[in-house]
Amino acid sequence: MGSIETKFEKLATDNAPGQETRQKAGTIETLLCGDSIAGTPVDFSHGDVDAFAPAPGSFEAFAAGVERGGRQAYTEYRGSLEIRTALAGRLADFTGAAVSADDGLIITPGTQGALFLAIASTISAGDKVAVVQPDYFANRKLVQFFDGEIVPVKLDYLDTRERAGLDLAALEDVFKAGAKVFVFSNPNNPAGVVYSRQEIETIARLAEHHGATVVVDELYSRLLYDKSPYTHLRATDIDPERVVTIIGPSKTESLSGYRLGTAFGSTRIVGRMEKLQAIVSLRAPGYSQAVLNTWFAEPAGWLSGRIAAHQAIRDDLLSKLAAVEGLRARKPEAGSYLFPRLPELAVSTQDFVRILRRQAAVTVTPGAEFGPHSTDSLRLNFSQDHKAAADAIGRLVELIGRYR
Amino acid sequence: MGSIETKFEKLATDNAPGQETRQKAGTIETLLCGDSIAGTPVDFSHGDVDAFAPAPGSFEAFAAGVERGGRQAYTEYRGSLEIRTALAGRLADFTGAAVSADDGLIITPGTQGALFLAIASTISAGDKVAVVQPDYFANRKLVQFFDGEIVPVKLDYLDTRERAGLDLAALEDVFKAGAKVFVFSNPNNPAGVVYSRQEIETIARLAEHHGATVVVDELYSRLLYDKSPYTHLRATDIDPERVVTIIGPSKTESLSGYRLGTAFGSTRIVGRMEKLQAIVSLRAPGYSQAVLNTWFAEPAGWLSGRIAAHQAIRDDLLSKLAAVEGLRARKPEAGSYLFPRLPELAVSTQDFVRILRRQAAVTVTPGAEFGPHSTDSLRLNFSQDHKAAADAIGRLVELIGRYR
Numbered sequence: 001m002g003s004i005e006t007k008f009e010k011l012a013t014d015n016a017p018g019q020e021t022r023q024k025a026g027t028i029e030t031l032l033c034g035d036s037i038a039g040t041p042v043d044f045s046h047g048d049v050d051a052f053a054p055a056p057g058s059f060e061a062f063a064a065g066v067e068r069g070g071r072q073a074y075t076e077y078r079g080s081l082e083i084r085t086a087l088a089g090r091l092a093d094f095t096g097a098a099v100s101a102d103d104g105l106i107i108t109p110g111t112q113g114a115l116f117l118a119i120a121s122t123i124s125a126g127d128k129v130a131v132v133q134p135d136y137f138a139n140r141k142l143v144q145f146f147d148g149e150i151v152p153v154k155l156d157y158l159d160t161r162e163r164a165g166l167d168l169a170a171l172e173d174v175f176k177a178g179a180k181v182f183v184f185s186n187p188n189n190p191a192g193v194v195y196s197r198q199e200i201e202t203i204a205r206l207a208e209h210h211g212a213t214v215v216v217d218e219l220y221s222r223l224l225y226d227k228s229p230y231t232h233l234r235a236t237d238i239d240p241e242r243v244v245t246i247i248g249p250s251k252t253e254s255l256s257g258y259r260l261g262t263a264f265g266s267t268r269i270v271g272r273m274e275k276l277q278a279i280v281s282l283r284a285p286g287y288s289q290a291v292l293n294t295w296f297a298e299p300a301g302w303l304s305g306r307i308a309a310h311q312a313i314r315d316d317l318l319s320k321l322a323a324v325e326g327l328r329a330r331k332p333e334a335g336s337y338l339f340p341r342l343p344e345l346a347v348s349t350q351d352f353v354r355i356l357r358r359q360a361a362v363t364v365t366p367g368a369e370f371g372p373h374s375t376d377s378l379r380l381n382f383s384q385d386h387k388a389a390a391d392a393i394g395r396l397v398e399l400i401g402r403y404r
Numbered sequence: 405m406g407s408i409e410t411k412f413e414k415l416a417t418d419n420a421p422g423q424e425t426r427q428k429a430g431t432i433e434t435l436l437c438g439d440s441i442a443g444t445p446v447d448f449s450h451g452d453v454d455a456f457a458p459a460p461g462s463f464e465a466f467a468a469g470v471e472r473g474g475r476q477a478y479t480e481y482r483g484s485l486e487i488r489t490a491l492a493g494r495l496a497d498f499t500g501a502a503v504s505a506d507d508g509l510i511i512t513p514g515t516q517g518a519l520f521l522a523i524a525s526t527i528s529a530g531d532k533v534a535v536v537q538p539d540y541f542a543n544r545k546l547v548q549f550f551d552g553e554i555v556p557v558k559l560d561y562l563d564t565r566e567r568a569g570l571d572l573a574a575l576e577d578v579f580k581a582g583a584k585v586f587v588f589s590n591p592n593n594p595a596g597v598v599y600s601r602q603e604i605e606t607i608a609r610l611a612e613h614h615g616a617t618v619v620v621d622e623l624y625s626r627l628l629y630d631k632s633p634y635t636h637l638r639a640t641d642i643d644p645e646r647v648v649t650i651i652g653p654s655k656t657e658s659l660s661g662y663r664l665g666t667a668f669g670s671t672r673i674v675g676r677m678e679k680l681q682a683i684v685s686l687r688a689p690g691y692s693q694a695v696l697n698t699w700f701a702e703p704a705g706w707l708s709g710r711i712a713a714h715q716a717i718r719d720d721l722l723s724k725l726a727a728v729e730g731l732r733a734r735k736p737e738a739g740s741y742l743f744p745r746l747p748e749l750a751v752s753t754q755d756f757v758r759i760l761r762r763q764a765a766v767t768v769t770p771g772a773e774f775g776p777h778s779t780d781s782l783r784l785n786f787s788q789d790h791k792a793a794a795d796a797i798g799r800l801v802e803l804i805g806r807y808r
Binding site for chain 1: 407411426454466682686687692
């Protein structure tokens, strides 16, 4: 059983967002300095759906799904045809390229489900897979789980402006070296940066030239600040069969509790994803699927209001962090993550994260989850109650001072 | 990409229950004989949750989950501790052995999700896995997907009474030959037979002796007819760390639309399952988890009423099938499947299934899905409107006569 044990060790979730409650009392006692700081606990590891409520009409749409009965409970594995049909048009409008409701779209349990199925449907053991550093931690774990070989490509988000900062020359080298799949998130999770048109077009050209498949996680692509320009990879000249695009309503729309996501594009890959979904979880929750009827169909003004509220929090937290000497943070152009790099501390980042939770009731995700170059960074999901988040950043700043 | 294509070909879902709507018009035109027979369409590929409604209080429990907000939307990957705690006691009472809410129980998206995670967490490429024939089709597909080697063990359900009919000598040989995992459903899906105490105790003894892990799918173990005796494997002398038990509320309780299942037992395997769930779908749908508060806590009399209603349908359909010369069917002791073996027909079973759908609006699942010895059988889920099901069986009987 050696091999399977090693495999699951790589899937460690001890520091994953939301799992902090499972951490055993550690060895930080001897490191503690000073008293705890009182304040409303804030869990920056994920968004607070109590502060930003689920999009309007979601529960009513669910209730209508239950009312619809068996037809809604037992859909095709890829999801209800009726819902896929309504959604295909909206997703095509949003991304700027056609979506086939019949063969090119699958509804999944969250975008996590979509990502799992997409990776499982594109890579075989030993395949080289290009993965961005830093990027969403599950990308790395998924490639490892299916015995793919990770080939890292660095994102220099901190020292770049006007574009995300992907090392395009390195990406070309990686394709030349035989990588057949490229997986990345745009906007980038954790850095919140958006790939420029030139970056996306270069990715398209390189993938096309080297015959690679691209899985692009666009989970946060609706939450764009300052009308940031955004280029959907699928709307470029790339062969549509080379691209799977993933997006879902768990973040901007706060619908995570319903477990919904979608993947669309390549009919070949979507076909495989459905076959796999049949043995993974059968289908996205039947009644929940009905909630997608509200998606991309929210009341006028709802999305812009939500963006404005997040932008105000972003700016407030960033201004507080700017006061910390030696801390570096690029202003995110999209999404609800901040990814500041800490100044040098007297304790490890790992220990600081635990101290922060213990002494300040502030939960964050350590940067090491996202790649080996981010061990001194923290990810904070700022989709929170504004005042509570601002106060929590105050406590974070105080503890950075204390543990320098 | 040769290897991944082969891998996904083995996952074919064309004849899987619920996927019939995706079948292209086939070549059955030339085979058709006589006119169509009018009647209410019945889809025996799964239960009809409009005929047998979701268990009482399920929607209200879901609504309470939504009301609870973020705490319910973002649970631990293994599911809400509060709900696991309530559930652990009830599952322990039901199965006759302790369940650890903290380390030995995971909530999954359906029992399909539990089965996927359990198989993925116990087998490595090349491992020999004992699989019953016939048994739930996903067992075979899951082992194949993870590159395990299937070692079949025959269930002689048709010519056996008083026990399920597992070839225990063959099981012993398979363990001796190195099988490290045994996966089976009890009651058996598709045959509806229950393993006797002697069969379960022999499985326990053999697994213990040969150091094997057992994954037992007890999805239908609440729907027992005539107070049929039932032995939970986990309540035998077997080392609890060797067993994962799977059960969920999708069938008897008609809660499939909420996508809920549980797996419990081995803390080592449940730990792995959670790590994997983190990258497969994060967690069972958060709000849905709250529906489990109603599970094993239904109003007095509800379960016995549901059993009685199913038993009446079972007996009615079986008496109609008994009139067909050459057709063989064992009376199921549990669950809601009939698995009759057809007499010899002039068309293949595969074609007959399509003809049945075309000419009689009756959807069934071909026996070939469940194993190579069942190609002349059909699986019918009789959790249907009683009258519609009885009429549909009348049309089935008529078409058997027509296509002999």
